[in-house]
Amino acid sequence: MPFSTEKSKQIYDSTQGVLIEGSSSSSRGPANFGDYPIFMERGRGSRIFDVDGNEYIDWMMAFGALPLGHAHPEVVEAITGAAATGAHFASATPIELEVAEMLQSMVRNAERVRFANTGTEAMMAAIRLARGVTGRPKILKFEGHYHGWHDDLLVSSNVLPPSALGLRSDPVKIPDSSGLNRSALDDTIVAPWNDLKALQRAVENHPGQIAAIVSEGIMANMGVIPPAKGFLQGLEDLAHANGILFILDETVTGFRIAPGGCQEYYRLSPDLVTFGKALGCGLPVAALCGRAEVMDALQWGGVLHYGTHNGSRIGMYAARANLRVLTRDNNAAFLHTWRIAERLCDGLSSLFKHKSRPAIVQRVGPMFQIMFTDQPAIRDYREFCQFVDRAAFQKFVLSLFPFGVYASPSAALHSIVTLAHTDADVDLTLEAAEKALEKSG
Numbered sequence: 001m002p003f004s005t006e007k008s009k010q011i012y013d014s015t016q017g018v019l020i021e022g023s024s025s026s027s028r029g030p031a032n033f034g035d036y037p038i039f040m041e042r043g044r045g046s047r048i049f050d051v052d053g054n055e056y057i058d059w060m061m062a063f064g065a066l067p068l069g070h071a072h073p074e075v076v077e078a079i080t081g082a083a084a085t086g087a088h089f090a091s092a093t094p095i096e097l098e099v100a101e102m103l104q105s106m107v108r109n110a111e112r113v114r115f116a117n118t119g120t121e122a123m124m125a126a127i128r129l130a131r132g133v134t135g136r137p138k139i140l141k142f143e144g145h146y147h148g149w150h151d152d153l154l155v156s157s158n159v160l161p162p163s164a165l166g167l168r169s170d171p172v173k174i175p176d177s178s179g180l181n182r183s184a185l186d187d188t189i190v191a192p193w194n195d196l197k198a199l200q201r202a203v204e205n206h207p208g209q210i211a212a213i214v215s216e217g218i219m220a221n222m223g224v225i226p227p228a229k230g231f232l233q234g235l236e237d238l239a240h241a242n243g244i245l246f247i248l249d250e251t252v253t254g255f256r257i258a259p260g261g262c263q264e265y266y267r268l269s270p271d272l273v274t275f276g277k278a279l280g281c282g283l284p285v286a287a288l289c290g291r292a293e294v295m296d297a298l299q300w301g302g303v304l305h306y307g308t309h310n311g312s313r314i315g316m317y318a319a320r321a322n323l324r325v326l327t328r329d330n331n332a333a334f335l336h337t338w339r340i341a342e343r344l345c346d347g348l349s350s351l352f353k354h355k356s357r358p359a360i361v362q363r364v365g366p367m368f369q370i371m372f373t374d375q376p377a378i379r380d381y382r383e384f385c386q387f388v389d390r391a392a393f394q395k396f397v398l399s400l401f402p403f404g405v406y407a408s409p410s411a412a413l414h415s416i417v418t419l420a421h422t423d424a425d426v427d428l429t430l431e432a433a434e435k436a437l438e439k440s441g
Contacts, residue, residue: 003402005038007051012036027063032410034398043070046420048406056406057425059415063408064367065277067255067333068325069420075281078321082314090308095316102323103289108263109270112295115311116286119251119276120148123214125288125298125305126272127152130212130245132303133294138206140213140244142193143171144381146221147214147249151184157221159412162386168192169201193219194228194380199235203242212245212272213238217262220252222384223369224362224414232266245294251276251286255323256416257365259331265365281322285315325419333419337366340426341417344368347430355437366417372396384412399439403432 013036015022021029022037029037039051046069048058061069068075082095100113116122127139139152143165146157154176156165166172173190189210191202203210213235219225239246248270250261255278258264263273272290279285288305289295297303309315326333345361345368352359358374371378372392378384393411400407405428407415 003054005036005050005052005054005401008039009036011039011051027408027410027413032394032408034394034409038401038406045069045071046418046422046425054401054404056401056404057421057429059405059407059417059421059429060413061416061418062282063277063413064252064256064416065280066282067278067337067416067418068281068322069418072281072321072325072420074321074325075318078317079283079314082317086313088309088313093311093313093316095313095320096311099316099319099323102320103275103287106259106323106327107273107289108260108268109273109291110289111292112290114288114295114298114305115316116288116305116307117284117309117312117315118148118286119249119274120150121307122251122274122276122286122288123148123153123247123249124150125303126247126274126290127212127214128305129272129288129294129297129303130247133297134211134243134245136209136211136244138187138189138209138211140189140191140199140202140206140210142191142215142219142381144193144219144222144225144384145214145216145249147216147251149177151180152188153214154180155185155188156190156381159222159385159390162382165382165385168195168198168382192380192382194225194231196231196234196238200238203238203244208243210242210244212247214247214249216249217253217257217266217268218364218367219381220367220414222381222412223371223378223388224364224367225378225380225384226362226364227266228379232262232268236268236270245271247271248273250274253367254278255326256337256367258334259327279319279322280315281318283312283315283318284309285312285319334365336419337417337421340421340423341366341368343423344417344426344429347426348433351430351433351437355434357437367414368417369411369414370396371411396436399436400432403435405429405432405436 012022104110143156147153254261254275276286345363359372372389373387375387390411394409397409
């Protein structure tokens with residue numbers, strides 16, 4: 001049977017006048033997927049199935065929220081078992097304590113734990129907490145990093161023409177959205193990432209005013225860009241030398257890179273760390289962890305953080321099952337994902353070289369992204385904006401769909417290897433990639 005997504009098109013047409021861009025997030029709509037998105041119906045293991053009955057190897061995995069793959073049996077059992085005895089109580093529950101203790105055993109500096117629903121919410125709480133504890137107003141973030149859609153950090157996160165960015169020594173602060181509070185970004189400082197001298201200059205320009213420096217451990221909103229050697233350690237030292245809190249955003253990297261995330265892998269000691277995505281294995285579960293002397297400011301609403309669904313009961317059961325599987329047999333799941341990712345990325349790199357296509361594959365552990373560029377590496381936001389051919393990437397990924405491989409068509413996002421992926425998935429994906437390169441030209 002020829003590849004067809006006619007039912008997806010029909011459903012998309014039916015959403016007009018009801019949903020915006022066919023879904024509840026713009027990243028799932030035509031901006032990334034072309035004329036219309038593919039409507040998915042179910043998933044199992046490494047595979048996902050659309051409404052037309054097409055089967056795909058899924059390398060997007062809900063933007064990385066499924067470290068075990070789709071419908072892992074232990075997670076399914078945990079969710080259904082919890083739902084059978086009550087969805088949510090909005091009260092203290094033993095399962096919340098159990099998951100928090102698991103996080104303490106895995107994550108460095110997780111002396112206290114507070115649960116939320118999304119990475120955005122956890123980061124909002126972290127920023128408020130940093131300002132409350134330090135008594136300082138300003139937050140420093142980096143170009144190209146995305147920390148959620150709230151006002152204070154919604155700046156310089158989108159791909160833009162290089163001419164719009166200003167000088168590296170004095171970056172132009174570019175809001176990512178209309179409708180922001182007019183003064184929301186007055187206390188936000190933007191600096192280039194992977195540039196310790198520029199960071200030091202930004203700190204020196206605002207003595208005694210910066211409450212926190214916020215950074216991802218790996219830049220994951222511009223494909224996959226690893227930190228330069230010594231950069232994160234230098235950031236941490238600079239922050240602590242100036243009475244500034246270091247907030248590590250592991251919404252994307254948590255429970256992927258290592259059991260303790262980038263903290264463990266890069267040997268960091270942040271004051272606060274946020275988790276989301278992979279923690280709930282498909283359910284909206286997030287966490288804010290950190291040093292007790294900082295986190296304890298949340299007591300009695302001194303720094304207010306409420307939420308009816310914080311620590312939701314079903315989400316906690318899913319998180320517990322997820323963490324149990326990830327850490328089983330001396331963290332075997334992480335070894336598996338690193339191995340599969342290495343084999344897939346080496347295969348893709350060899351394929352691009354053999355086909356004489358100007359493309360590289362950047363990877364840290366199970367996180368990877370193909371970048372169509374003639375550069376040997378992409379090291380920061382400015383290089384991504386200048387040198388990465390996003391249109392070529394989108395064309396290539398959309399060409400994979402008819403061959404049964406699914407990934408995000410956005411060059412600014414990335415793919416993820418999960419416990420469910422196999423060597424056979426790698427072989428089929430490499431075959432599909434070769435065919436897609438021929439088709440996409």
